[in-house]
Amino acid sequence: MTRRQFASLTTAASYNRILGANDRVRMGFIGLGNRGDQVHDAFLEHGDSQTTAICDLREDYLDLAQKKSRGTPLRVIDYRRVLDSRDVDAVAIATPDHWHAIMFNEACKAGKDVYVEKPLSLTVFEGRRMVEAAARHKRVSQVGIHRRSSKFLKEAVDLIQSGGLGKITVARSYHIVNEWPNGIGRAAGAPPPNEQEWERWLGPAPKVPYNANRTYYNFRWFFHYSGGQLTNMGVHYMDMMRWALGKGAPRAVTALGGKWAVEDNREIPDTLEVLWEFDGGLMFSFSQYNANSAPGNLQNSEMEFRGTKGTLYLHGNRWEVVPEPVSDHARPVRTPIGRDEQRRLERSGRKPLIEPRVVKGTAGTEAHARNFLDCVKSRAKCNCDVLEGHLSTSATILGNIALKTRSFLEWDARTEKFTNNAAANQHLHYKYREPYRLD
Numbered sequence: 001m002t003r004r005q006f007a008s009l010t011t012a013a014s015y016n017r018i019l020g021a022n023d024r025v026r027m028g029f030i031g032l033g034n035r036g037d038q039v040h041d042a043f044l045e046h047g048d049s050q051t052t053a054i055c056d057l058r059e060d061y062l063d064l065a066q067k068k069s070r071g072t073p074l075r076v077i078d079y080r081r082v083l084d085s086r087d088v089d090a091v092a093i094a095t096p097d098h099w100h101a102i103m104f105n106e107a108c109k110a111g112k113d114v115y116v117e118k119p120l121s122l123t124v125f126e127g128r129r130m131v132e133a134a135a136r137h138k139r140v141s142q143v144g145i146h147r148r149s150s151k152f153l154k155e156a157v158d159l160i161q162s163g164g165l166g167k168i169t170v171a172r173s174y175h176i177v178n179e180w181p182n183g184i185g186r187a188a189g190a191p192p193p194n195e196q197e198w199e200r201w202l203g204p205a206p207k208v209p210y211n212a213n214r215t216y217y218n219f220r221w222f223f224h225y226s227g228g229q230l231t232n233m234g235v236h237y238m239d240m241m242r243w244a245l246g247k248g249a250p251r252a253v254t255a256l257g258g259k260w261a262v263e264d265n266r267e268i269p270d271t272l273e274v275l276w277e278f279d280g281g282l283m284f285s286f287s288q289y290n291a292n293s294a295p296g297n298l299q300n301s302e303m304e305f306r307g308t309k310g311t312l313y314l315h316g317n318r319w320e321v322v323p324e325p326v327s328d329h330a331r332p333v334r335t336p337i338g339r340d341e342q343r344r345l346e347r348s349g350r351k352p353l354i355e356p357r358v359v360k361g362t363a364g365t366e367a368h369a370r371n372f373l374d375c376v377k378s379r380a381k382c383n384c385d386v387l388e389g390h391l392s393t394s395a396t397i398l399g400n401i402a403l404k405t406r407s408f409l410e411w412d413a414r415t416e417k418f419t420n421n422a423a424a425n426q427h428l429h430y431k432y433r434e435p436y437r438l439d
């Protein structure tokens with residue numbers, strides 16, 4: 001396809017309906033694989049969401065989505081036909097990461113509001129352009145970092161923001177699973193089963209020989225399409241930390257790691273430590289141990305917030321506060337205390353500074369979809385709009401750049417450039433394959 005042919009197919013129409021509180025939002029779903037199917041389900045939970053278009057490269061995924069839809073949606077392989085449809089108010093994009101920016105910006109230009117999966121983008125440059133496109137076309141946006149719409153996590157955020165854990169100096173996060181020895185395996189090189197599908201799947205990414213591991217679901221293990229577990233899972237944790245502690249962009253980042261044990265054809269590390277420094281005295285870490293499965297902390301949690309008065313451990317549908325005991329500074333307290341130790345301390349007249357607490361709840365996608373539908377109607381800002389998604393995503397991408405350049409990098413959030421390493425700035429974007437371009 002020439003650039004001109006491609007451009008002529010991209011939509012330029014910009015029209016929108018004004019929706020009232022009782023109206024249905026007519027949704028187009030682009031990318032209906034693993035996550036796209038879950039997102040579709042989340043929207044179907046709400047009676048005021050109507051599936052009017054479905055798009056994927058695979059007929060089996062389209063069959064399933066069609067079966068689930070109420071009515072007969074437009075069914076297409078080319079996402080631009082969804083953007084051209086006057087029967088679509090908003091789109092949900094759940095394609096691999098390397099497609100998010102182009103689809104998001106074209107959707108904004110076509111006058112659609114956009115729910116886009118995390119990570120927002122593959123590069124920092126793309127993320128900023130997405131923020132600008134949403135503002136330019138006055139679009140409502142929601143990034144699929146769904147924890148932002150969870151009530152029980154909001155309670156944890158409120159506790160932290162009210163100083164309930166004292167001064168937090170460290171937040172840590174973990175992605176731990178032992179994938180040794182074979183991981184995703186070594187899919188044999190072979191011609192693509194369908195050349196046109198492979199071409200559409202690659203989109204702006206470099207043309208490389210087909211390998212089945214590069215495509216459905218497993219694309220996460222390859223840098224042309226993803227930032228690996230750091231941007232896949234790490235973006236949820238980075239966002240939670242930024243939300244709870246009211247932080248914007250980090251001021252410095254460093255990372256170490258590599259593919260050291262797992263014997264498959266992945267590109268991303270199986271072992272990784274990333275550290276970020278934020279203004280105000282705060283360090284955040286992401287530990288990816290994919291060649292060993294021992295818990296990262298005693299609570300076996302995904303995240304921990306370490307404050308002067310206590311620690312909050314967060315795992316899935318549960319969070320727990322473990323207090324620090326009062327220290328007389330003569331004999332430093334070595335560990336957070338459990339309930340027995342707390343009782344013993346109370347008997348001896350020394351009290352913990354805060355109450356222990358366990359809170360259970362859910363962090364499902366339905367609430368995040370609900371928030372998006374409400375905002376499409378009210379034009380209010382979503383819980384995780386494109387700017388929040390950009391700040392969280394780009395912080396994780398910076399970690400990958402530190403790893404690739406084996407550096408300690410200082411970041412200027414205003415210019416979105418590194419100030420101490422010119423070579424690292426070369427990694428803030430990549431050259432799209434012709435004819436793909438970002439509006």
Ligand SMILES: NC(=O)c1ccc[n+]([C@@H]2O[C@H](COP(=O)([O-])OP(=O)(O)OC[C@H]3O[C@@H](n4cnc5c(N)ncnc54)[C@H](O)[C@@H]3O)[C@@H](O)[C@H]2O)c1
Pocket residue numbers: 030031032033034035036055056057058061077079094095096097099117118119144145146200201202203215216217218232
């Ligand atoms: N929020 C979450 O918790 C969460 C969970 C899982 C995945 N995700 C995100 O969702 C996205 C998709 O991941 P996945 O696991 O569903 O991958 P997947 O490979 O299962 O699904 C991606 C789908 O996109 C389709 N696709 C690819 N290129 C396309 C194109 N040009 N036009 C139309 N369709 C195209 C593919 O056919 C495929 O069905 C990723 O960005 C991922 O990070 C988010």
